[in-house]
Amino acid sequence: MALNADRQPVDGADDGPLPCGRSLEAVWEGTVERGRSPAAEAAHRGSCPHCSAALADLRTLDALVTAARELDPPGGTDALTARVMDVVRLELRPGRTLPLGTRPDDTGWIFESAAARELRAAADGLPGIRAGSCRVRPLDVGAAEVGQGRGPLRVHVEVAASLEALPTAAEAVRGALFAVAERVLGMDVREIDVRVVDVLHEDMGTDGTGTGHGPEGSAG
Amino acid sequence: MTERIVRSELERAAAAAARATDGVAFLRPGLTGLLRAAATSATGSRYASPPEGVRALRNSADGSWDVELRLTVRRGHRAADVTRAVRLAVEMATRPVVQGEDGTGGGQVSVTAIVTGIV
Structure with missing residues (x-):
């Protein structure tokens, strides 16, 4: 993220897009970015190594959270999962x-x-x-x-x-x-x-x- | 020292100082990055890790440095107090790095801490 002349952080994409141009968030959430057709996106994600790798990461992440549930944290596993995904979502969409x-x-x-x-x-x-x-x-x-x-x-x-x-x-x-x-x-x-x-x-x-x-x- | 080495040393010193500050939970890449890194090593995926939660940029105009950190605050600590403490700690930790670089003693570091969440 860059700073403007007044040293205020400038809004921008958090980690930048995948090398193929898709956003990690869109791939993870299965959404289609504005301007792209769902059919073309499905075809792309099926064949793109970057998107496939990102989806594989998500499945492993999912497995890690599932494994974390077995630790039986205070507040219950649903609360833990919610808090984890809450933080992940916040970090993917910074904003102003x-x-x-x-x-x-x-x-x-x-x-x-x-x-x-x-x-x-x-x-x-x-x-x-x-x-x-x-x-x-x-x-x-x-x-x-x-x-x-x-x-x-x-x-x-x-x-x-x-x-x-x-x-x-x-x-x-x-x-x-x-x-x-x-x-x-x-x-x-x-x-x-x-x-x-x-x-x-x-x-x-x-x-x-x-x-x-x-x-x-x-x-x- | 080359600029690249100074930048690297500034970022290292700043990250260490920030992590040691009371009330700081973690720096970016934070939870998302930790999970991502764990997922990456588990699957052998080649998806590149996101950058560290600290970035140092040199102002070509006057040779001063801007250090920007992105961090999460631990619940129970007032966010503004944490960012203030981080700024002071990072200023102190980075001063020797830039003073060593510039014989005229002109190295100045401006620190900006951004809270990405409270956990």
Whole structure:
């Protein structure tokens, strides 16, 4: 990853494509990149040594995770698998970075996806709340250009709330997320914009019948 | 010392200092790379390992160096505090490397730590 003139990391592909031009992520997930036809991709992957090697790696990786399950870790094997794949997915899709630390000589950054993961988890931990998408942006887009991109931030989060949690949802989510931004991350979050986009029925999932069938569980 | 040797030594010193910093879980290639490397050695696959989690780049304009690290933070440690500690540790570890290179004492290293996740 390169640094631009202001020493802010520039978004880019993580490890670069395979020698044949395909992305490792697309091969592993069996998806077809934009602009390619599924039929042509299937034909390519069947004959390409790079894609075949990558798929073989994935099968071995799968076997390693299966073997790791036998170690019976605390939290259960499903939790371990989920955490492993969570980290793998995060590392394959870095995305934009956010400044860490507020001192003048601080130079740390965190990927938005990593920060959003912590923020969403904090909302999910609240009773009657399920986190949806979470985005972190500069508080003042204009000023961000001047301050080398290390200025204060605003969080946009969407949640589903149960009827019981609804009256205090925004306040509870705001409180939880401010705490995470300060104690877990050390990020200068000044405003948190909470939108309740769906009603949560604890026993039935979200209300798909009426208003506000908003996005939920996005990568954030 | 040639630039290539200085770069290699900077990256080695920076990686060692970062790994030793409290709160650092691992550097890139991180978990994905470890699994990939394990899978590679297990299958004998020729897929190349991803680069180390440290990169040193020389600014041709003034001869200073930029060192960039990508790391995961261990849960229970404040991410901003970890990146600050890494910066200080890497600055200290790399100072002797660049001072040895330039007789005029002009070697300067700017350190940037990027958190890729909290584990």
